[in-house]
Amino acid sequence: MMKIGVLTSGGDSPGMNAAVRAVVRFGIARGMKVYGIYRGYEGLIDGELEELDRRAVGDILQRGGTMLKTARSERFMTEAGRRKAVTTIETFGLDAIVVIGGNGSFAGALELSRLGVNVMCIPGTIDNDLGYTESTIGFDTAVNTVLDAITRIRDTSSSHERTTVVEVMGRHCGDIALYAGIAGGAEAVLLPEVDRDVNSVCRKIIEGCNQGKQHSIIIKAEGYPMDSQELVKEISERTGRSVRLVVLSYLQRGGSPTLQDRMLATRCGDKAIELLDAGLTNKAIGLVDGKVLGFNLKEALAETQEFDRHLYECVDVLSR
Numbered sequence: 001m002m003k004i005g006v007l008t009s010g011g012d013s014p015g016m017n018a019a020v021r022a023v024v025r026f027g028i029a030r031g032m033k034v035y036g037i038y039r040g041y042e043g044l045i046d047g048e049l050e051e052l053d054r055r056a057v058g059d060i061l062q063r064g065g066t067m068l069k070t071a072r073s074e075r076f077m078t079e080a081g082r083r084k085a086v087t088t089i090e091t092f093g094l095d096a097i098v099v100i101g102g103n104g105s106f107a108g109a110l111e112l113s114r115l116g117v118n119v120m121c122i123p124g125t126i127d128n129d130l131g132y133t134e135s136t137i138g139f140d141t142a143v144n145t146v147l148d149a150i151t152r153i154r155d156t157s158s159s160h161e162r163t164t165v166v167e168v169m170g171r172h173c174g175d176i177a178l179y180a181g182i183a184g185g186a187e188a189v190l191l192p193e194v195d196r197d198v199n200s201v202c203r204k205i206i207e208g209c210n211q212g213k214q215h216s217i218i219i220k221a222e223g224y225p226m227d228s229q230e231l232v233k234e235i236s237e238r239t240g241r242s243v244r245l246v247v248l249s250y251l252q253r254g255g256s257p258t259l260q261d262r263m264l265a266t267r268c269g270d271k272a273i274e275l276l277d278a279g280l281t282n283k284a285i286g287l288v289d290g291k292v293l294g295f296n297l298k299e300a301l302a303e304t305q306e307f308d309r310h311l312y313e314c315v316d317v318l319s320r
């Protein structure tokens with residue numbers, strides 16, 4: 001009988017639970033024993049795991065966060081830490097580890113595979129920063145949360161004829177800001193990928209005011225290289241407008257996953273188990289052209305996220 005472990009790692013994302021549920025239930029359906037490993041790589045190092053039955057993953061499909069808990073593990077960044085993790089895998093006789101996480105967790109899984117461990121990776125991060133897949137589990141929910149916030153901010157922003165800077169997550173990848181900018185009708189977006197100066201944003205705000213716009217929304221990804229308070233001050237000084245800052249922060253990482261994230265999570269879990277059952281390992285599961293497939297982990301991780309410049313330019317055209 002095949003024995004596998006499943007863990008969640010890095011920043012949590014809505015839909016991770018749905019992925020855990022899928023891995024456990026599809027695994028059991030194929031005659032596997034499935035172990036839940038707690039606190040990501042930390043639990044793998046410390047041997048914090050237990051067998052999960054079908055019922056153990058009941059009532060989690062609709063919940064954000066992760067029932068397995070998650071961690072950023074400094075110890076796993078070291079060779080000694082990873083060797084300890086391998087000892088746990090050997091002690092419990094695990095044939096493979098399913099890692100649900102983002103680019104860092106995938107890099108960790110690749111290191112594990114170099115030590116002879118069979119791994120299977122499922123993309124769980126709100127950042128959407130994995131180039132090989134069209135979407136990651138949690139991204140859709142996070143952007144919808146941002147859109148909901150923007151809708152509310154617009155009401156008050158418009159009543160007071162203000163400009164609001166909305167800071168969203170994304171240290172290296174501006175996808176949350178970009179998609180929220182398009183779908184939320186922002187005047188401008190500021191991203192880590194584009195070197196845009198504040199002057200052009202101020203011009204945009206002033207032009208909008210001259211055309212009778214009552215409010216303006218500027219979306220700034222946390223990775224844009226300027227402090228948000230500083231940005232607010234500059235915009236206020238240069239435009240003479242009343243400017244407020246809303247930092248959405250961890251609000252974006254919580255909440256019930258959307259249909260899209262539940263479906264992606266479930267399909268990724270299904271594919272991960274199907275491939276393991278077929279004797280395939282060291283794959284990253286991802287969505288390409290509407291199909292959920294397994295890709296070589298090393299190659300998938302090396303694929304850089306292509307920045308959609310056209311979409312970026314659309315924000316400006318749409319908000320003129």
Ligand SMILES: Nc1ncnc2c1ncn2[C@@H]1O[C@H](COP(=O)(O)OP(=O)(O)O)[C@@H](O)[C@H]1O
Binds near residue numbers: 074
């Ligand atoms: N290059 C690496 N080698 C080994 N482990 C890594 C590496 N990069 C990240 N990890 C492990 O994966 C964990 C999660 O990565 P992190 O970047 O924090 O989140 P995410 O997986 O969501 O991108 C890290 O805390 C670390 O334990």
Ligand SMILES: O=P(O)(O)OC[C@H]1O[C@](O)(COP(=O)(O)O)[C@@H](O)[C@@H]1O
Binds near residue numbers: 011101103127169
């Ligand atoms: O939870 P922390 O450690 O404050 O990290 C915040 C970071 O985590 C994220 O929410 C998700 O990133 P990861 O998927 O790489 O963990 C980023 O958008 C944000 O910059």
Ligand SMILES: [Mg+2]
Binds near residue numbers: 102103125
């Ligand atoms: Mg990451």
